[in-house]
Amino acid sequence: MSGQHDAQLDRHALIAQIVRRFEQAHLRLGKTALQKIIFLLQRSFGVDAGYNYTLYTYGPFCADVARDLDVVAAFGGAQISYDLGCGGYQIHPGPANDEIRERASAFLKGLSDALERVTRDFGGLSAKDLELRSTIVYLAKPGMFRKELIEQVHDVKPHFAPAAIAAAVGELESKGYIDGLLEDARN
Amino acid sequence: MPRRDKEVRCPIHGFVRLTPFEQDIIDHPPYQRLRRIRQLALTEMVYPGATHTRFEHSLGVMHVASLMFDQVRSEIKRIGPANANFTSDDLDKARVMVRLAALLHDVGHAPFSHAGEEVMPTIRGQRRRHDHEDYSAAIIRQFFADVIDNHPDNVHRITANELCEFLGQGRPPKNMLFWRELIKGQMDADRADYLLRDSHHIGVAYGRYDLHRLIATLTVAPHPETEELSVAVEEGGIQTVEGLIIARYMMFTQVYFHHTRRAYDHHITEVLKFVLEQDYRSRGEQPSQTFLPPTAVDENQSRSNLERYLNWTDPVVWEMIDTGRAGPHGDLIRLRRHDRVVARTSATPTPKEVLSLQKDTLPMVADLGGWLDLADAAWYKFDKAGIFVTDGRKTYELPDRSAVVKGLEPVFQARVYVPLDREEKAKTKLQ
Numbered sequence: 298m299s300g301q302h303d304a305q306l307d308r309h310a311l312i313a314q315i316v317r318r319f320e321q322a323h324l325r326l327g328k329t330a331l332q333k334i335i336f337l338l339q340r341s342f343g344v345d346a347g348y349n350y351t352l353y354t355y356g357p358f359c360a361d362v363a364r365d366l367d368v369v370a371a372f373g374g375a376q377i378s379y380d381l382g383c384g385g386y387q388i389h390p391g392p393a394n395d396e397i398r399e400r401a402s403a404f405l406k407g408l409s410d411a412l413e414r415v416t417r418d419f420g421g422l423s424a425k426d427l428e429l430r431s432t433i434v435y436l437a438k439p440g441m442f443r444k445e446l447i448e449q450v451h452d453v454k455p456h457f458a459p460a461a462i463a464a465a466v467g468e469l470e471s472k473g474y475i476d477g478l479l480e481d482a483r484n
Numbered sequence: 485m486p487r488r489d490k491e492v493r494c495p496i497h498g499f500v501r502l503t504p505f506e507q508d509i510i511d512h513p514p515y516q517r518l519r520r521i522r523q524l525a526l527t528e529m530v531y532p533g534a535t536h537t538r539f540e541h542s543l544g545v546m547h548v549a550s551l552m553f554d555q556v557r558s559e560i561k562r563i564g565p566a567n568a569n570f571t572s573d574d575l576d577k578a579r580v581m582v583r584l585a586a587l588l589h590d591v592g593h594a595p596f597s598h599a600g601e602e603v604m605p606t607i608r609g610q611r612r613r614h615d616h617e618d619y620s621a622a623i624i625r626q627f628f629a630d631v632i633d634n635h636p637d638n639v640h641r642i643t644a645n646e647l648c649e650f651l652g653q654g655r656p657p658k659n660m661l662f663w664r665e666l667i668k669g670q671m672d673a674d675r676a677d678y679l680l681r682d683s684h685h686i687g688v689a690y691g692r693y694d695l696h697r698l699i700a701t702l703t704v705a706p707h708p709e710t711e712e713l714s715v716a717v718e719e720g721g722i723q724t725v726e727g728l729i730i731a732r733y734m735m736f737t738q739v740y741f742h743h744t745r746r747a748y749d750h751h752i753t754e755v756l757k758f759v760l761e762q763d764y765r766s767r768g769e770q771p772s773q774t775f776l777p778p779t780a781v782d783e784n785q786s787r788s789n790l791e792r793y794l795n796w797t798d799p800v801v802w803e804m805i806d807t808g809r810a811g812p813h814g815d816l817i818r819l820r821r822h823d824r825v826v827a828r829t830s831a832t833p834t835p836k837e838v839l840s841l842q843k844d845t846l847p848m849v850a851d852l853g854g855w856l857d858l859a860d861a862a863w864y865k866f867d868k869a870g871i872f873v874t875d876g877r878k879t880y881e882l883p884d885r886s887a888v889v890k891g892l893e894p895v896f897q898a899r900v901y902v903p904l905d906r907e908e909k910a911k912t913k914l915q
Contacts, residue, residue: 304611305860309835310569328881330711345610351652353669354662354712363870367894368860372835379884385709397772397835423751436655452658454712455569 310401329424342411355427439477509892520797525596526748549586549673577640592619627867670870690734693727705874758811
């Protein structure tokens, strides 16, 4: 039971840490962005927060992340507001943010480099752009043909043009988030 | 002569209609096993009426999912959103897929439902345990492929593999992803059914809400942040959704997280660990306190693991409890001498309060067999995120349109339990 509690503390601290890091970097953090950042930390950097993501039309989503964000907010680790001007949510650190992070300092230390990378590579993107990129990472598998990946992403997200998907795939490859794609000999 | 649809009676929805295709799936032995898995584990130790099974719930979910599907399909037709690229054939196939997914979504449950998930093995290299969804997918692939893939009524050529992908195990077939919301969303058919069904059998009114009004107000709208087509509720349906959320909140606090019910979840988990270990020993295998994993590198091994898993049902374990072969926790269950709460936090505590219970209070009674239970570790989690409301122009998350929902704090209560015969001693120590 104690192990379960420690896992919870780690998850809450992870959310508090992302909220704080985005605030420090003067980046906007919404609920969608938080979902996708945690997904990328788990999938691309092996950060083991124990969240199980499912793909939806709006990209990889985990209900436990949404719920944990509510708990962190109730604990005072984050403040969530709806921004009528921007038309979306904004998450800022709350008064207990430091306290929540300190409870799992060892866990957070182990992921600081990964969080820096993800913040740098994805922090400035819109929710829509993050949704596309996290969907690509979700669907990509080593040994898959590039064309096949682009088609699969287009099936899931038909409003993104294949050219835009191809550009995002190239960007993710160059940054090392996906690898092992094969070129289709028919192209 | 073509076979006919059948209707079965349901205490919640009246009649549930089953096609011959669905009847054949239901008649398959791994499906019939759900008649022997109770929906709410040992909740009957507190609420004697809670003896309903995963079988009747699964039929109910299929019924509700169909109602939701038909409403959303009619809304897609009415509104004609630009990003809904469904052909008529896509929609017909999606309806069958949604019904089959709803029917089969719980087929992988362990004995005593969610309590049994505590003895599922961890996924290799991860912190997370397998859950019943992993077992459902593996069982569908191994045992239902023939009845699904080769059924003469399967006109849309749906495969067991596609069904698993639709249920969340990977990428669903083309144009099916949108419909996943009805099976695995924040306001899905599963929750819509279990709140009403659990309330009915338990005999409480907490879980009741207006299902038919809820369905009538379902529509489609762009996601508030990504603009993707999503299932939403019309503004006029806010009060109905509030009813659903409050029902879930009340069921969580009054039933699912009831202090005695949680004690029995703990005891039955310990029983399962004990009987599993005994089972491995009796086979001359390395003893373990978890089920075999749902998948293995070798297909035959996967099938063999699942065959053994499917032999475990509530009555099999009850027989061991009744005959004194389920270990000390089995005896506690048989004699109804469950552990008692000696300390707890408030329902919505501060992090300090929770930590103090774990670091200060628990060690004081550890030598008396004290253990900590967290509401957050409960399986029927209460949450309010991810339900969208639309006024026809813009989409919002429910808490932004509902002061009632916004005001509901997440429950994160923690409790310390000790065995009944040490309750007084523990209370004295903690004074």
